[in-house]
Amino acid sequence: MRTHQLNKSRKLYRSVNTTTRHRSNNPGAEYRWERNRKKADDELLVNRETMHGRQNRGRDYTPLFYFLIKQIGKPWGDIFSEVCGRLDTTEPVFWLVALHEHQQRDLVCIGESSFYPGLFVDENGILQQVNPSITGKDVKVTCRCCTHTYIGEPVPWVD
Structure with a gap:
C-alpha cells in the first residue's frame, strides 16, 4: 500500500539540464533588459519585477506520455x-490526447524524433488509441543523423 501511494505522488515530468553541451536553451528575448523598463504613474513608487522569466524550460514529459499510454481503456475523468x-x-x-475528433492523429511527434500513438477520449469518456494498428514500422525516418523512437524504442533506418 505504501509503495502504491508513493507512485501516485511522483511527478510525471523530469527536469532536464539545459546548460549542457549540444542542448539548446531556447533563450528567447533577454528578460533582464525589459523587466524594469515599465513606467509607473508615480516615479517614486516604481514596481520592480523579479528576474524570473515567463517560461518553464528544461522539462521532459516522457513519464507523462508513458503513463497516458498505460491508461488506455480507463475512464478519462479519473x-x-x-x-x-x-x-x-x-x-x-x-x-x-485529442478531445475533439478533428484533433485526432495516428502518430504524434514530440520534439524532433520521438513518436507516440495518438490518443482520444471516446463518447463514453474512455481514453482510447486513435489507431491501434500503428507500430514503430509506421514511423517515417526522415534523416540518418537522428535516432527516431516510437514509445521509447529506436526505429531502424530503412532504405
Whole structure:
C-alpha cells in the first residue's frame, strides 16, 4: 500500500539540464533588459519585477506520455484528475490526447524524433488509441543523423 501511494505522488515530468553541451536553451528575448523598463504613474513608487522569466524550460514529459499510454481503456475523468496533481501544467497532456475528433492523429511527434500513438477520449469518456494498428514500422525516418523512437524504442533506418 505504501509503495502504491508513493507512485501516485511522483511527478510525471523530469527536469532536464539545459546548460549542457549540444542542448539548446531556447533563450528567447533577454528578460533582464525589459523587466524594469515599465513606467509607473508615480516615479517614486516604481514596481520592480523579479528576474524570473515567463517560461518553464528544461522539462521532459516522457513519464507523462508513458503513463497516458498505460491508461488506455480507463475512464478519462479519473486519469485527468490524477495527472493534474502530478504535473506543473496540463498543456503537455493535450499534445497526445485529442478531445475533439478533428484533433485526432495516428502518430504524434514530440520534439524532433520521438513518436507516440495518438490518443482520444471516446463518447463514453474512455481514453482510447486513435489507431491501434500503428507500430514503430509506421514511423517515417526522415534523416540518418537522428535516432527516431516510437514509445521509447529506436526505429531502424530503412532504405
